[in-house]
Amino acid sequence: MTQVAEKHATLQHTVVTEQEWIVARKELLGREKEFTRQRDELSRLRRELPWVRITNNYVFNGPDGKETLAELFGGKSQLIIYHFMFGPGWEEGCPSCSMLADHMNGILTHLAQRDARFVAVSRARAHQIEAFKKRMGWNFKWVSSFENGFNRDFNVSFSQQEMAAQNMYYNYQMQNFPADEAPGVSVFYKDDAGNIFHTYSAYGRGLDILLNVYNFLDMTPKGRDEDALAFPMAWVRHHDRYPQDVQLEDVQSEDVHAASTSAAAQSTAVQTAAAKNKDKGPAGSCCSHEVA
Numbered sequence: 001m002t003q004v005a006e007k008h009a010t011l012q013h014t015v016v017t018e019q020e021w022i023v024a025r026k027e028l029l030g031r032e033k034e035f036t037r038q039r040d041e042l043s044r045l046r047r048e049l050p051w052v053r054i055t056n057n058y059v060f061n062g063p064d065g066k067e068t069l070a071e072l073f074g075g076k077s078q079l080i081i082y083h084f085m086f087g088p089g090w091e092e093g094c095p096s097c098s099m100l101a102d103h104m105n106g107i108l109t110h111l112a113q114r115d116a117r118f119v120a121v122s123r124a125r126a127h128q129i130e131a132f133k134k135r136m137g138w139n140f141k142w143v144s145s146f147e148n149g150f151n152r153d154f155n156v157s158f159s160q161q162e163m164a165a166q167n168m169y170y171n172y173q174m175q176n177f178p179a180d181e182a183p184g185v186s187v188f189y190k191d192d193a194g195n196i197f198h199t200y201s202a203y204g205r206g207l208d209i210l211l212n213v214y215n216f217l218d219m220t221p222k223g224r225d226e227d228a229l230a231f232p233m234a235w236v237r238h239h240d241r242y243p244q245d246v247q248l249e250d251v252q253s254e255d256v257h258a259a260s261t262s263a264a265a266q267s268t269a270v271q272t273a274a275a276k277n278k279d280k281g282p283a284g285s286c287c288s289h290e291v292a
Contacts, residue, residue: 011221051189051197058150061126062143069150072143073190078116082210083156083184086122086129088146090181093122093132095236097183102239103212104140121145123157123181136238154201156182171203183207 016024058069073079084101085094093101104118111118120142122129129142151157155169158180162168166176185207187200208214217224226232 013221046200049200051199054188054196054198056149056153058145058148060121060143060145060150061147062141063126063130067143069188070190070194070196072117072119072141073188074117074141076112076115076117077190078114079188079190080111080116080118081186081188082118082120083151083154083182083186084120084122084142085156085179085181085183086124086132087157087179087181088123088125088128090124090128092135092238093124094179094181094183095238095241096233098136098238099213099233099236100183100207100210101136101138101140103210105138108140117141119143121150123151135240151181154184154186156184156203158182171206185210 054069060067060069060072069079072081082097082100085097086092101120108118118140120140122142122144123146124132124144125146126144129144133142145151158168158170158177160180163180167174168177170177170182182203184201184203186198189197189199191197214224224232226235229235
């Protein structure tokens with residue numbers, strides 16, 4: 001293949017003829033198709049996992065008052081719960097969890113057509129959740145698990161003792177995690193008799209597939225462009241906290257206002273902790289799901 005270096009403002013890359021590009025593209029297409037088949041097989045194996053019956057009668061607090069886990073299904077048989085990092089006393093939810101949540105408003109109706117419902121769960125108090133949810137302009141259901149052991153049972157909240165020891169059970173192994181709340185997704189099924197079963201959970205980089213922003217960036221020449229950052233996702237802010245000069249005119253609205261301070265100053269305490277813990281092991285963070 002003919003190689004011609006062509007320097008651009010930020011990238012230098014091989015440039016070829018259209019015919020040579022087609023040859024290279026078809027070679028990559030073969031690998032992409034193989035990956036798709038492998039992903040389909042993984043999805044099949046995921047569905048074949050054995051289930052665990054839920055016997056704990058979890059009760060959550062939300063805008064509709066107290067609701068049981070069974071009631072969160074909302075008439076569907078499948079429930080997808082996102083463990084959103086937002087702890088009691090936190091001023092706001094995790095920025096990377098928030099970026100994931102930005103994907104949700106538009107797909108709720110589509111999930112409902114396939115007998116599935118999405119709900120977010122956090123340990124923050126219900127009034128904290130509602131205030132933050134209103135600020136961010138989200139319409140998905142989001143409830144508080146502050147008064148139950150749901151987060152502990154699904155290994156996304158950690159005790160003071162675990163934080164002090166820098167050793168907790170997360171993503172199916174003992175490791176250090178830089179915050180007392182962690183991200184995850186858990187899936188449940190309810191049968192006609194009302195029995196509820198836990199069918200699947202994923203954590204760390206297992207959540208990567210849910211971040212469509214990355215799926216798009218992975219197709220671009222620069223990709224995620226995070227190698228020079230202190231940790232993956234260090235660039236992420238709440239959607240109303242990016243500097244005004246990088247906000248697109250076609251997405252600005254009354255719900256998206258300019259940040260009043262610099263991007264660095266707007267990082268949360270969790271992101272700061274993640275940077276400090278960057279070299280302490282493969283724990284990941286609220287903004288860097290590094291554990292596969």
